[in-house]
Amino acid sequence: MQEYFRNIWQGLSTVLTGMKITFKHLFVPAVTIQYPDVKVPLPERVRNRLYVNMDDCIGCDQCARVCPVNCITIETVKSVPGEDLGKTSNGKKKALWVTQFEIDIAKCCYCQLCVFPCPTECIYMTDVYEFSELERENLNFNFVTLSKEEILQKKENYAKLEAEKAAQKAAAAKPAVANPEQKPTDN
Amino acid sequence: MNLYDFIFYFFAALTIVSAFFVVTTKNIIYAAFNLLLTFFGVAGIYVLLGADFLAIVQLIIYVGGILILMLFGVMLTNKITNVQIKTEASFVIPASIGVGLFAGVLIAILLKTEWRNSPADIPISTLVPIGKLLMEEWAFVFILLGVLLLIALIGAASIARKE
């Protein structure tokens, strides 16, 4: 019997205590950050969208190799002698034309592993996080600065160089191996 | 058309149509829900006849209690929706005799009754007279019925107990 009344009392008093707490919170100012108008400052080393500074990229492919999810695709073409590719900001000489540098940011897992091996510190994570897209293809970022024609030309140049080299080799080797039919298959 | 006529025909149609469906439908759940409408229509007619207490009690007990109990029974019983309900006549001759007799009695009553044709006036509530009668004249019967219900309640509880 005593238990019964204690139960009633406990039930009522705990409900009232709870109601007091919620009523107090009714007048506590909200902690909500009203996002599009107010944005929280991000922490310093926040990891968000990747960005590649192509001016500094030497096409070393290290970031692509270290990427755990293989979301970076790099394709390079060797430069021909006489072309000046310029220098990176920390003094390295560029030797490769980067004809393809794509990061499929949809696959990226924001681990920052690609940032550390970069010798020129040209790939880094920015604080941009608002880049949702209506099409998935738009999340495949292409960082190449060269135009399509330029890429084609670079490829042609290199092919020509190779062909010349091959021709020279063939010319040097012609006395030894008289087999001109093999030349096209070399390329 | 008078407002009361309108309401009366509405409830009468509701009662008759839904009662017809209760009898003819093969789906037991449909029958139960049509019974709800029948009860509701009958309650409406009770109100128009000036028996407002009866109407409310009809709603509380039949709709709120018995019908819900029936629905519970139907829904919680295994496979009751698959049971084939026989709707074709099986005992034609005895049934038609019985129905004929019953219909005859009903028609006789219908014809013999002197129907009042006075226009419907707003009925006075029967609540206070019923309360007075129950508490004064029929107090003993009332209490007796209460005790009977209590016994039934206790009996049900003791049957339902596991030990």
Place this chain on the structure above:
Amino acid sequence: MGLLDREFTEDNIVISKVDDFLNWGRLSSLWQVGFGLACCAIEMMATSASHYDFDRFGVIPRPTPRQCDVIIISGTVTFKMATRVKRLYEQMPDPKYVISMGSCANCGGPYWEHGYHVLKGVDRVIPVDVYVPGCPPRPEALLEGLMKLQEKIRNESLVKKAIV
């Protein structure tokens, strides 16, 4: 729903005003399926919670897909789950929208190459409206994705689009 089912072949001022009104209703009360898949779901819950407050945009989680407008695919969709996701999507009444949240839902994420068990992008089973990148996306990123979806709804029309 006769008006809405019919597609108008011509644009006119009445229809475009009605359009704006109906679109406004749809975009400001996107009810979400209370449905989370993986780690992104934690972030989605954070978006619903006090600091980011999805309710500001009129988004409230509804328990049943029948009463929802938007499904947020929050996290890795395994093959086993993909059938469920598809069923949930099919149970939602039109007009319905899909937000794909996080790398895994967008294209399989870390599992896109060698994940024997992961659906490579939820858009292989259901049509996605907005892709929110991130692993997982910040709550703000999800809110931004929602606002992009609202923009998309705002530009919807009853007028039949001319075939370009």
Place this chain on the structure above:
Amino acid sequence: MIFEFFADLLGSQILSAIIIAALPLVFIILYVLLANWLERKVSAHMQDRLGPMRVGWHGWLQPIADMIKILQKEDIVAKDADRKLFSAAPVLVFVGCYAAFAAIPFSSAFVGADLELGLLYILAVSSIVVAGILMAGWASNNKYALIGAVRSAAQIISYEIPTVFIILCIIIVSGTLNLTTLSEQQSGTFLNWYILGGDVEGWKKFALIPFMFIGFIVMYISSVAESNRTPFDLPEAESELVAGYHTEYSGMKFAMYLFAEYANMFVVSALVVAMFLGGYQSPFGYVGDLINVPWLIPIEQFFWFTVKGLFFVFVQMWLRWTLPRLRVDQLMALCWKYLIPIAFVNLLIISFLMIL
């Protein structure tokens, strides 16, 4: 009364009856829009959030946007659902709540039907809601819907018993079941409200106060349970039953459940207000009396009734965001082991007091 006024104005009883019947509908729609917004704002602020903010000032257009959206939604009827009952169930549920509005005295000038049996009438029509919910659960052909419906029916039927006991207490003290008479008996200041002993004279009034207070609490708890609100929202417990009996409903049919739920919240609050807190009576007296403008009084009464009703609707929301959901056995234990004995003893004590 307002019915005669319209009958004189239009010259047709049928037309005026339709208008009278439509007035609560207008009230329900406006009230549901307000209550929906209030619910979201209250819930948000109790959790230190803001709630709807993006449409209109502090999101006041939110319920309107919801309604426009729900109008556009596809109306799904599942393949295995029972089409007829599935469509009839939301109507039945809404009709039950709407019918209860007929007997609610909004003010001395506007009460849909001045029934002698007002209190019992409201109880009776709310049993139609139970049938509608059961119909929804069965017609959906969905296990969650059926479990939710059966739970709901069990819950509402159980909690009707303490409600009836408390109504009996009020009958014994007031001698009437008519909600308008009940309100008239509590006129004057708030000292005449039945929660403070009513217009009973002498020491009995003070002796009644604690028992009336107990009655009020029991009545309020069971009324929250009857309108299926948290902490008694087992019929639509989303963590166990998806959405209970309206799991399969979408579009306008779901909106009818929404309307019915909010309307039901107001009905039970109005019942509590009419029984214990003076009905439409002002707690202090009327401005209309002070400045001698008699037509102002019914408007003031309407104001007070709505304010009191909305306050108890607010308390229901307050409870919802305070308390967790009960288990089924706890729900039944609360009803059968606590509320019913307390209400019964309360009834005995009050009748004993009134005999003395």
